[in-house]
Every structure is written in C-alpha cells, then in structure tokens.
Amino acid sequence: MRVFRPYPEHLLLEGISNELPAKTRVLAFAPHPDDEVFGCGGALALFADRGADVRVIIVTDGEAGLSEDPSAASNIRREESLRAAKHLGYVPPDFWGLPDRGLGVWTLVDRIITATAKSRAELIFLPSPLEIHPDHQALGLAGILALPALAASSEVWFYEISQPLSEPTHLIPINSVMEKKNAAMACFQSQLTQLPYGQRIAGLNHFRAYHLGPNVSAAEAFVAVTPGNHDVWQCFFDSALRVRTLLLTARRYLHQKLLLARENQALVQTNAELARTSVELQQTVAAFQAEIARTSVELQQTVAAFQAEIDAYRSSTSWRITAPLRALVSLLRRSGSSERR
C-alpha cells in the first residue's frame, strides 16, 4: 500500500531569505509612475533609511491611464511619483517618457544595461516578467535578457504587483516602513480614484507576512538573481512558463511585423493609385487647355473675317449710292411710328 508522504514543511520555506543585503547603491526600474511604490516601495524605503543611494527610473509616464490629453496626463502622473519619492526618502526619479502600452523589449535591454552601468548600482529592482500588464512584462523580460550583463556586477531582484510570484527567494518584512509606503501609495490619486490599488497592494503585503511569525504584519516578495546564481531560467521559471513567455513574446513580435507589412502593402497600393490618378488628371487638364486655345484662335479668325466682310461692304459703291435711299426709309419709319402714337 502506497502512503502519501508530505513534503517536509521546513524544506518548502527553506532558502527564503528575510534579509535585505548590505548594498549601498540601489536602482529600481518601474514601467509606470506608481509601480516603483506598489512593487518595491517598502524595500526602497528600508534602503533609504539605511542611508543607501536609492535611484528610480520610471520608463513610461503612464499617460494612457488617464483621460486627459497625453502631456497633461504625463505631468499629473510624474508629479505623483515625485511626491511619493519624498515619503519614501529617495531623490526625485528619472523619467524616460517612453510610450505607455508601447514598450519594446529589445530597445529596453540596452537602456537598462547603460543606466545600470552609469548608476553603478549593486542591486537592481525590476518587475516580474510574469506580470499581466504588457509594459510590466516587456520591462521584466528586457531585464532577463540584460541579465548576463547585469548579474556580473549586480544582484537583480524581480518584484510583484498584480501577479504574485509563485516561488519568491526573499520575503522582506516592511512593518517599520509600512506607514511611509501607505503615505506614498496615497499620492497616486489619479489611479486610486479608478481602483483602490493601495488597499490591494497593502493586502498583498499583509498576506506575504503569512509565514513570518506574529511580529511581522507586512512583507514584500522578490525573486533575486545573484551574480553566483544568474541562471534565472532555473530559479524563476519552470519550463512551461519559460515556453509560454517566449511564445507570447514571439507571437506578439510576429503579429506586429505582420500588421506593419500589411499596412506597408496598403500604403504602396494607395501610392500607386494616387500617382496614376494624378497623371490622368494632368493629361485631362492639358487636353482641355489645348482645346480652349484652339477654339480661341478659331473664334478670333471668324471675328476678323466677319469684320473684313463688313468693312468691304461699307466701302462698296452700291452702299454709297444707296445712302440717300436708306436715310429716306429711316425718316419715313420714324414719322410713321410717331403718327401711330
């Protein structure tokens, strides 16, 4: 008889760290203004409290998340992140202003590597590529593609927002800074009026304390990739997820290519049609102008011939001889008409 043997409880939790490493330069990448706070705001506040140099790069302005015109929406959302930064204790974030809901993975890879090298960050935060929002996925995936360059000198920590990480490597207690995180989350009024994001993230952080004992009431979860362990495919994904992510990316890429090719073809056809119509129009106009010129010359010739005929008639002998007769006829007509009145 086969007996079910549960996997040892302590082994399931073994290896999950609750410590923030002793890093002095930290850089967080966020897809939109608010993700830096929702995803890793607690950890950033803890690093800032320790006196670490904490930098934040916000990749898009999240302008698609508001009904205002894009530049007004960008300003509102940037302002919210700037206010949140003050609550969490780090310098104003940098904004790249890339298009919201339009992030391309490959262009981000180089930018992430360059920005990280420039900041000399020892620890980088990025969204998990298993997030739901396409910009979150793109930034997370770009981070993974940049890993061979990043993980040589920095630890890379992936954070969760809307899609909980299934196997976190770190659960960091954030009780001591939860008040600051709540204050920072409250800065995103433009988003909170649409959904109570702050409550939902606070709920997630509360749940993350489940295994951390009675003294911890809130935690943030991360999957960390360290220089000695940068085989992210093994520690982050099982093979099914890896295939799914790759397929999704490939499918989206091919779909975009296909759409572009179709648009291009339609444009080429329209262009050819326009060129044909333009030539036809020019030919019609030229033919019309030639006809007008021809008719005008003919008319001038007819008028001249007619004039010559009249002149010849008036200068003829018979015209001159009959002049008294015409004068008489004219006189008689006038007197006849005055008698009838």
Ligand SMILES: [Zn+2]
């Ligand atoms: Zn976002």
